[in-house]
Amino acid sequence: MQYKSGMTLILEPSNEAIARAADILKSGGLVGLPTETVYGLAADAENGKAVARIYEAKARPAFNPLIVHVADIAAAERVAVFDARARVLAAQFWPGPLTLVLPLRPDSGIDPLVTAGLETVAVRMPAHKVAQDVLRAYGKPLAAPSANPSGGLSPTSPAHVAKGLGEQVGMILAGGRSDVGLESTVIDVSGDVPFLLRHGAVTRDVLASALDTAIAESTEDDHAPKSPGQTLRHYAPSVPLRLKAVDVATGEALLAFGPTRFMSMKEGGAVTQLPYTSIRNLSEEGDLTEAAANLFRFLHDLDQPAHKAIAVMDIPDQGLGRAINDRLKRGAQS
Ligand code: TXA
Ligand code: MG
Numbered sequence: 001m002q003y004k005s006g007m008t009l010i011l012e013p014s015n016e017a018i019a020r021a022a023d024i025l026k027s028g029g030l031v032g033l034p035t036e037t038v039y040g041l042a043a044d045a046e047n048g049k050a051v052a053r054i055y056e057a058k059a060r061p062a063f064n065p066l067i068v069h070v071a072d073i074a075a076a077e078r079v080a081v082f083d084a085r086a087r088v089l090a091a092q093f094w095p096g097p098l099t100l101v102l103p104l105r106p107d108s109g110i111d112p113l114v115t116a117g118l119e120t121v122a123v124r125m126p127a128h129k130v131a132q133d134v135l136r137a138y139g140k141p142l143a144a145p146s147a148n149p150s151g152g153l154s155p156t157s158p159a160h161v162a163k164g165l166g167e168q169v170g171m172i173l174a175g176g177r178s179d180v181g182l183e184s185t186v187i188d189v190s191g192d193v194p195f196l197l198r199h200g201a202v203t204r205d206v207l208a209s210a211l212d213t214a215i216a217e218s219t220e221d222d223h224a225p226k227s228p229g230q231t232l233r234h235y236a237p238s239v240p241l242r243l244k245a246v247d248v249a250t251g252e253a254l255l256a257f258g259p260t261r262f263m264s265m266k267e268g269g270a271v272t273q274l275p276y277t278s279i280r281n282l283s284e285e286g287d288l289t290e291a292a293a294n295l296f297r298f299l300h301d302l303d304q305p306a307h308k309a310i311a312v313m314d315i316p317d318q319g320l321g322r323a324i325n326d327r328l329k330r331g332a333q334s
Helices: 015-026 048-058 073-081 084-093 131-138 158-168 203-212 288-302 320-331
Strands: 001-006 009-010 029-033 040-044 067-069 098-103 122-124 171-173 185-188 194-199 252-256 279-281 309-312
Touching: 009 158, 015 029, 015 040, 015 131, 015 171, 029 131, 029 158, 040 131, 048 131, 048 158, 073 084, 084 098, 084 203, 158 171, 158 288, 171 252, 252 288, 279 288, 288 320
Parallel strands: 009 171, 029 171, 067 122, 098 185, 252 279, 252 309
Antiparallel strands: 001 009, 029 040, 098 122, 185 194
């Protein structure tokens, strides 16, 4: 099946469509593709002009480096220097939602624009079948940030990519909804102490037990974050987010978590009176994995000019809740 959303070509991932994606990548173009975390905007990581197009399409600051996606561990080892810890993590979590920041190999072939000139590189082997098919068909590493305008909501469906990037992407491969729904966990193992740069589905505790060591993490008031992307407002819808809401004002939408029977409208009445377009529940059962998978999709749904804000119920700050709250806090920053 092939259809156009506006001017953007969205294709089901047939062999033919994958071959076409590889052709676009070879000619320096951009391809939107599904991964298990979020949809990525891919370009040939060795082609500086192609990588420059990613920054341009997303209006992303060029000091914020991109993740290099590889088909397998052998390909990752051609890009980055792996030590024993990196091997343990790759063996345990790849393919999957974990990105490793490692020393860049001098002979990696990766264009310096990908790493923003750093001596480290972020690498990940995605688990989504379509991402793997494209990587294998193309045979070279792909730089791929999330396929959304810089600072905005991340995409978890082909329609989100088309909505955010439109004609700037050569084609989008459709691969359903992203299962995890949040970007990969990023851990820096290039130095002596492993450092968590971004929360995600692979939690800090799980990483600490895999490496059998403590994992450092920057604090909220750390003014020298090690990951350039962490300095920025991010994951923000167009309408403001109001966190830890205990009620809903007139004109607001509600992003609920768990039972809503104790939530009411500020002006009186139950939130169940809200129209369908103004209420989403991340997980009625209070399941954090389900909530993570729904987060960006529901924020996209509620991000409508008719709403003066999105009231978000409190989400427990444990396990995957850390990663969800991290996104919400950055999205609420003004
Ligand atoms: O789940 C994901 O990781 C998705 C999918 C498409 O794979 N990709 C993604 O890429 O989220 P992006 O570019 O939106 O996020 C990359 C993050 C940024 O916060 C960036 O600053 C950080 O990784 N990063 C990349 N290279 C780095 C490096 N050498 N040192 C420190 N942080 C780095
Ligand atoms: Mg992003």
